[in-house]
Amino acid sequence: MSTEYYLGLMSGTSADAVDLALVDFANNQVQLAATHSLPLPSDIRQQIHHLGNPADNEIDRMGELDRQLGEIFADSINQLLSTTGISPNQILAIGSHGQTIRHRPPGTVKYPFTLQIGDPNTIAERTGITTVADFRRRDMAAGGQGAPLVPAFHQAIFQKPNIDRAVVNIGGMANITWLPRSGKTLGFDTGPGNVLMDAWILKNLGKSYDANGDWAASGQVNKELLEDFLAHPFFAQTPPKSTGREAFNLAWLDNRLAQKTLSPADIQATLLALTAESIAKDIKHLTTSACEVFICGGGAYNLKLMAELAQRLPQATVASTAALGIAPQWIEAMAFAWLAYQTMNRKHGNLSAVTGAKREVVLGGVYFA
Structure with a gap:
């Protein structure tokens, strides 16, 4: 039986765990095929929360945590693959939300921006699976809030x-x-x-x-x-x-x-x-x-x-x-599997009536395996 697997990866504001959802889009259906959750260590959670507000030495701390989270995200994906017996070749793409460390929507600063870390280069390299990431900034470039997606x-x-x-x-x-x-x-x-x-x-x-x-x-x-x-x-x-x-x-x-x-x-x-x-x-x-x-x-x-x-x-x-x-735990991870599916098929992932963007656009950057 044919499958069309995409994998969604979500680490939310609470920064308590990485949630993964393997979704099958074959035959125009949306079927949850497998799930996995990897708790984030307390020291990582603390680093994430500290980066949420201005402080000293931010660039170095962010750069290291970006790579470290990329490794953790890749580990969580490889754990799911090992548990399910699914080959990386069976997954068309990963949709990684990343970990938000700063969100400055329109109306809060002169040049609005949003920043998620968890290096997609590392994810693609460590898993051998094409990775789609950085979904929110394209919506902002189109005049939107970058959220919710x-x-x-x-x-x-x-x-x-x-x-x-x-x-x-x-x-x-x-x-x-x-x-x-x-x-x-x-x-x-x-x-x-x-x-x-x-x-x-x-x-x-x-x-x-x-x-x-x-x-x-x-x-x-x-x-x-x-x-x-x-x-x-x-x-x-x-x-x-x-x-x-x-x-x-x-x-x-x-x-x-x-x-x-x-x-x-x-x-x-x-x-x-x-x-x-x-x-x-x-x-x-x-x-x-x-x-x-x-x-x-x-x-x-x-x-x-x-x-x-x-x-x-x-x-x-x-x-x-x-x-x-x-x-309830898996909805957001499924959403980013769906957003990766949309991106890889060059379909829009935002709703302009929701985010305030001038138009609906294809979201994210693609990091090919």
């Missing part, structure tokens, strides 16, 4: 003609794809997803994330603090819009908490409410009618967050993408 993939596999749908990816940051039964697909970042909750529990409990949202569930939401959080200028922006750790980070949070005497659990509860409220508000701006809302990314495993979203969206059916047959 996954809505085009969501549109391709999740849109239905008889129901309005929203697909919400809750990773470090959260973004929404609006898939109306008719009309244009829309998409944009809604604000922080897990990034602030993860940073706060790491600082206070030494844990990398709040399993099931249990710690948040033990606290009480402080409405005054929530309103202060929601006063961030990003929430008043109209789409297209994108954000990152540059805007929402532990330093920003500590500044908001100055001279406040709340318990750490209450602050965690309020941070979860911030994520839920910002997502729900944007969905309500898109529609007040019945719709389906599907959650992917790590946030789909936060039971407290899922419950808060369902409570805030009584007109919607809220579920994870598992209800559509794909585990």
Whole structure:
């Protein structure tokens, strides 16, 4: 039986792991064939987060980490191949998102830019597979935000003609794809997803994330603090819009908490409410009618967050993408397999209505094996 394999590789804002999805596009289908996840060591995660903000000796530190991540990404791919018994010759291309270390979208600096590292030359050389990378900068060159890019993939596999749908990816940051039964697909970042909750529990409990949202569930939401959080200028922006750790980070949070005497659990509860409220508000701006809302990314495993979203969206059916047959963890990696497929077939990968680009363009640079 013929196959048309592409491999997607994703390392998100949380920088907790490299997720891989092997996708078969044969016969105009999109079938998830295999998956693999490689946790990133804590020292690598710390280096990534430190590069997210200006500091000394950035170029040398970035150059070394770029190569190091390229090696890690290649190792993760070779592990998947070894486990599945699939030959590199069977994979037409790798789509590597890379690790974002700086994102300055239009409106924040004179010359907007976005920067992802994880050397694709190293990936192609170490795996023997053609690699497509640096997807976001071509959209920026066309006047776009460079993000989010996954809505085009969501549109391709999740849109239905008889129901309005929203697909919400809750990773470090959260973004929404609006898939109306008719009309244009829309998409944009809604604000922080897990990034602030993860940073706060790491600082206070030494844990990398709040399993099931249990710690948040033990606290009480402080409405005054929530309103202060929601006063961030990003929430008043109209789409297209994108954000990152540059805007929402532990330093920003500590500044908001100055001279406040709340318990750490209450602050965690309020941070979860911030994520839920910002997502729900944007969905309500898109529609007040019945719709389906599907959650992917790590946030789909936060039971407290899922419950808060369902409570805030009584007109919607809220579920994870598992209800559509794909585990939430693999959607973004699948999206970059699809983006590599688009690039290698010289098809556009962005949606101008989502990113604000002047036109839809072929994304990424190709590094042939």
